[in-house]
Amino acid sequence: MNPLVELIDVSLSYAGTTALSGFRISVPEGSFAAVVGPSGCGKSTLMKLVTGLLPPTSGAVLVDDKEIDGPLNIVGMAFQNPNLLPWRTTLENVLLPLEVVRPARYEFRQKREEFTARATALLKMVGLENFADHYPWQLSGGMQQRASLCRALIHRPRLLMLDEPFGALDAFTREELWDVLQTIWTEQRFTTILVTHDLREALYLADTVHVMSARPGRIVRSLDTVQFARPRDEKTFIDPRFNEAVLELREEIRNQRSPPDMQSLTRAAE
Amino acid sequence: MNPLVELIDVSLSYAGTTALSGFRISVPEGSFAAVVGPSGCGKSTLMKLVTGLLPPTSGAVLVDDKEIDGPLNIVGMAFQNPNLLPWRTTLENVLLPLEVVRPARYEFRQKREEFTARATALLKMVGLENFADHYPWQLSGGMQQRASLCRALIHRPRLLMLDEPFGALDAFTREELWDVLQTIWTEQRFTTILVTHDLREALYLADTVHVMSARPGRIVRSLDTVQFARPRDEKTFIDPRFNEAVLELREEIRNQRSPPDMQSLTRAAE
Amino acid sequence: MKNLDRIAPYAVGLLLLLVWEIACSAFKVPSFVLPSPMEIAVALYQNIYVIWFHSSQTLLTTLGGFVLAVIFGTGLGVAVGSSRMAYSSLYPLLIGFNSVPKVAIVPVLVVWFGIGIVPAVLTAFMLSFFPIAVNVATGLATIEPELRDVLRSLGASQTDVVRKVGIPRSLPYLFASLKISITLSFVGSVISETLASNRGIGTLMTQASANFKIPLVFAGLVVIAFMGIAMYAVFAAAERRMTGWAVRGSNFAVGG
Amino acid sequence: MKNLDRIAPYAVGLLLLLVWEIACSAFKVPSFVLPSPMEIAVALYQNIYVIWFHSSQTLLTTLGGFVLAVIFGTGLGVAVGSSRMAYSSLYPLLIGFNSVPKVAIVPVLVVWFGIGIVPAVLTAFMLSFFPIAVNVATGLATIEPELRDVLRSLGASQTDVVRKVGIPRSLPYLFASLKISITLSFVGSVISETLASNRGIGTLMTQASANFKIPLVFAGLVVIAFMGIAMYAVFAAAERRMTGWAVRGSNFAVGG
């Protein structure tokens, strides 16, 4: 399959901090990639590069075989921070992409009811059907995150970018949403890049799990998950190979980190 | 031991939403309590009640045996959202409580160096020693969360409130910080209330784990963890009773939740 | 609390009048220097028709200038706030233009447009567009990049970003600037009327002052003040409806 | 880009002067209606000492009034922005007061304080405190409750909240209001000088206009505009240093 997203020798430096360096990745069209790595290694930066929110310092970011030079309009993104607009209700927030992306924006008035129904169905799916008319600041942290997920999906993007979309959820809500996401993905087969700290989540959802090194980040390992048949379900969790893979990833990440400074810890605790 | 925090039959209603109802909890002075529960059940609300940021709709919130009627000044709180002030560097953000709480605020000028050293030591502990002079928006999500933890600790509060302080961190950073927190707590023995979605985290750190029902939230189960000797370490994880307790909590939370609506899921995926 | 809130402005207003009245009689301030509220009230009552005749015109020209200012000011603010080029090239010019007292420019307008409603509308406009432009520009320039990124990640155009995030985000400050601007609009149209007009509170005031009827001058001022307050009430209502989200948990609600 | 930015204001300014000059000669605008830039330049050059004598006084009174306005306006803004009571009772009064053209009040000041520097300073102050108060109040009333809670959870007093969150949070808007206010301060002191003063650009302007030396009037205006721009440059520098965080990733930096 053709890669939809390809990063070639990308590096990105903020003033004073090199976030990514010598970064290479290739995500085939229609596949589900997960990215894991230690905190601060450049995962969110990667997401911004792929969507064109940031230009790389060097190297090339190719989407659809073209080097991008600004934000794309085939993307749905759930940011690490839910970033809901405080002057819009949950429903209005979820509808936002349809007011912006082509061609939905031109049909927005006439298809308003259809779009609202679509948004309501998504909200129901994540358990927010009763909060459509609430404002974001009336939602709990986890509820905001779920609304943000709906906003990323509503316009059926070709490329879905999820930056720790389930971080603020309890284990059950989270696992339910895994299945929700899997179902939608199986239907629509958009290309997905998921950043997560939950290794089980990465293995459960993705076709390939990429492990990043500590800052400056680059990919040090890519693990295929073809051995776990789709659709995956509770049985996948008890597959011994699944737990082996979790441990393997765990070990890989541990190698990428430097231990904490226990001396300073003792000092601070004095 | 005397309870430092006690909630008696507390209920809290926002316009249109009852977040807590018939809520009772008692947290002995110097103990470590963890609160777990489904997303949106009222955990963050509980935190605001205990610190006096919100008055209860009915019932009584007692701290130090006195009913509170406004924000307290014995508290260190890490909010679910890091909420760092964007016009202050990381270091200045961490120093903020010392500019506000008594008596530190009066000594702030003369003890500036001592305080800065204390803040720097805390930052080093969480791996942010190189980011003291960065602004919050120059930090990754996980880094912000760690800075926020430092801010909650800097003024050595009598009551530490942590609302999912490790949610945005990878497994290793998270587990290291558990140990960091445990060490500091063992030294200083401040009373702590920790909200988390990670059951292992709750069991590893707390003396008692409280399970909340779905909204309107109340405590349906409180689990003691005396059987796991302190200081806890990697050996605790392999204690079979530990994993049993995790499963037990898991089951308890599952009972508190209603299953998702799979019909609407199929509709949304059409 | 709610009730007290409603009474408060009247109470403070009354108190002020009382202090003024007492001060006037205690210090024997002559009425041609500063008339007492009673004298002003009498002048107001005796000339109510004349005042109505003039003030209706002033209200009209003020609103005309104000509407122009809102349209132009918002546009200018969007331009200045969203392009660095416009910012650095226009800001100094705008400041220069606005530092200049418009009294000196009104005569030019009168020569070009004749005495009447046009110079007054234009003066009201010239005085009041700047605060709107400044606040809209500042609102746009200080949008949280996170919110902007939400839109940019959807491939939104600059215009989309301004419409969907910039304007709503800056609304509280747009309203703030409207409060400043409406007062300046009144000042502008009255000043222009003082300099060249056959109708309007400004005309009334020069005429009264030419005849040394100072209480009538102040009666004119009082009417302007009330028209300003009435306009404010309109904005305040719109503001409450449109920017409730921005003051959601403000101090006002502490303990609520 | 950076260079272009630096040149832009001058380029636009020059362009404007050119258009003005050409329009004046094309439409044969008489110099006593609107002098051309060349005529103004000549008047400026020929009267440079007189202008300096008068403008130095105006600058002084303007700054005096402006400093008062900043102090009082900020205080008032804090009061109005952090207490619902103050908000609902003071806002209407302030609007009323500011809708009134100060031309009518200057005479009262002159009678009380005598002709000279005091009425000019007070007029500059009266015209310019309001935008500052409005923007500070709006800044405080729209603080994100999350940020306020950070301080409140530490048991911070209302004052602490204002100092540590309110003021820094509202700084971009405080600067915005300073830009508005400084222009109003200039207008205020010049207007007061026009009405009663023996020194200042306002005096120069009435004098010149009585002598039909309209180019000199406009030369005075030009000097005021330049003083305004100079003050703006000072604020802009302070603003860049103090509120960089607020425009961190603004459009200005797109692609950077």
Next chain:
Amino acid sequence: QDLKPVHFSLDWALQGNHAIWALALKNKYFEENGLNVTMDRGYGSGDTVVKVAAGAYDIGFTDINAVIKFNAENPGQRLVGFYQVFDRTPNSIITLKKSGIAKPADLAGHTIGAPEADSSRIMFGAFAKANSIDPASVKWVSMAPNLRETMLAQGQVDAISGFSSTSVFNLIAAGIPREDIVVIPYSDNGLDLYGSALVAKPEYIEKNPDIIKGFVKATIEGTVALLKDPASGMAAIKEGDPLFDEKLEADRLAYLMDIGVLKSKAFDENGLGYIDPAKMETTIKTNSEVYNIAAPAADTVYTTAFLPPQAERMPPK
């Protein structure tokens, strides 16, 4: 029939003497002379001069002294007076009894308030010369025109300069008894100059001689009607301006007639609008000295070409 439109600006807010044209409008004198006149209030003589020169108005009623000055500053845009309305300037020094100032010589060492721009203040040099006092011996305080009387009443200045017809009545309105007000008119103290006139641009006059003629005729008819029945004149203004204070303005008009401004021996003998070339020469010479300009030729300042025969402009007995 076709009425020719004319835009006419007064020198100041409506006052009693303006009833000349209010009557001309009301009694259709303008229409009878083929004119459709719109009349606007003015904002000072200087301002009226500029507006007529700029073409915003066709005809203005303004101080001839201001015209002389304007012509000197703007030689290409000059104005010409074609009908003298005021035989004398009402410019005066006005003070209160308690100041002890009774004659020009007493002014030395005192403060006088007036706008910098006021013709009374500008003419003061000539006034001082005519009365042999040192102009530097008085201290001037600048203020807006309408602040003058307040400042005098409040004792912030010892005297003010300006039109006595305005200041005297403002002081009375401020509660000062008439007998406490001291007026020292320039025209009684060695500076007998002409006052306000009807003016227009020479090009306009040349192009529209009929309009000018008609306007002069209507003005004369209005003046005659006003002198005959001042009360009807006051009523005519009041109709269009409800703020107009008939009683005050009737008094002001009577005052202007008393002091020989609107009604004078020269007008009585030679007819309304009469210009004594010698007196006009003095007016021009005084202005040229004060402003330090070359004295303009008399025919660039005024013309009598549009005056009807003397018999048609005799004031009522």
